[in-house]
Amino acid sequence: MVTVDTGYAESMTDAPLWSFLGPAGTFTEMALRQVAPLNVELDPCQDVPTALDRVRSRAAEAAVVPMENSVEGGVNATLDNLVASTPLVITAEMAVPITFVLAGRPGTRLEDVTGISTHPHAWAQCRGWVHHNLPEARYVAGTSTSAPAQALANGEEAGYQAVLCNALAAQTYGLEVIAGGVADNPDAVTRFVKVTRPGRVGEPSGADKTTLMVQLPHNHSGALLNMLEQFSARGVNLSRIESRPVGDSLGRYRFSLDIEGHVREERVQAAFIGLHRTCPMVRFLGSYPRLDARPVTVLAGTSDKDFVVARSWVADVLEGRAL
Ligand SMILES: O=C(O)C(=O)C[C@]1(C(=O)O)C=C[C@@H](O)C=C1
Incomplete structure (x- = not known):
């Protein structure tokens, strides 16, 4: 031997x-x-x-x-x-x-x-x-x-x-x-x-991916569509989505996702907030540089600056300063 x-x-x-x-x-x-x-x-x-x-x-x-x-x-x-x-x-x-x-x-x-x-x-x-x-x-x-x-x-x-x-x-x-x-x-x-x-989560590189697991509300028609809309409304692209059984009974699934972007970016945070409001479980599994180093495409109206400007306009509305 x-x-x-x-x-x-x-x-x-x-x-x-x-x-x-x-x-x-x-x-x-x-x-x-x-x-x-x-x-x-x-x-x-x-x-x-x-x-x-x-x-x-x-x-x-x-x-x-x-x-x-x-x-x-x-x-x-x-x-x-x-x-x-x-x-x-x-x-x-x-x-x-x-x-x-x-x-x-x-x-x-x-x-x-x-x-x-x-x-x-x-x-x-x-x-x-x-x-x-x-x-x-x-x-x-x-x-x-x-x-x-x-x-x-x-x-x-x-x-x-x-x-x-x-x-x-x-x-x-x-x-x-x-x-x-x-x-x-x-x-x-x-x-x-x-x-x-x-x-503590590091800074974005500009070419990042974020992985998360999301469980949808049970027996809720349109739950999957609602989850996907949280991303599409903020211009966040998905690069992988897989369903995994929750394990406690038949017909209950959670979704493993990779999205393009970093959790320090405003549009990703906005999607996360939407998920957290509407889904019983959201688990953040990391933001990290993409293997291919390809910069993420940020659609018009979804950059960090767009969110900051929009938030400051809302603040102006609240103070009676907005025209
Ligand atoms: O068994 C190995 O060598 C592994 O690293 C695991 C693993 C896998 O889990 O897919 C990795 C790559 C190959 O696809 C086959 C097996």
């Missing part, structure tokens, strides 16, 4: 500790490396809730977790956990292009493979390839793409001879690539987020 040294040292320094979906070699680790300070200490966790709880309990300074995949959609474990307990906020987003290799212990051939393990999101992105190349292969769910790779390297696997992981993980665990470029969609991308404990 080979025990793989992943190179993570025990914490002996003041370096910041960041938790992430591990073990070593996940796509999440690749995303973390894009934004972490050079002296970061890595805290690999077996699932997303554990990584986020490490930040809540102050064991870690930040967590990096997957948020959405261009093929498979939102990562429910992340969307749901962010509102499940003590608040956390997103402070950065990262994107990683996703390509897989099929890897096994050295000497494994394609025809030896009767079982494959990987993360369910990865499986969803390779289903077509497997159906075409290994139609008889059984799927064994993994907690990440690199957890089954590590188990295979250590001789601890059950029911599979190959894994779908990234090329770096295959190398890390001394596995051999049986097939490269495995993907049903070669342009697949996963978006990851860096999450921290809430603090």
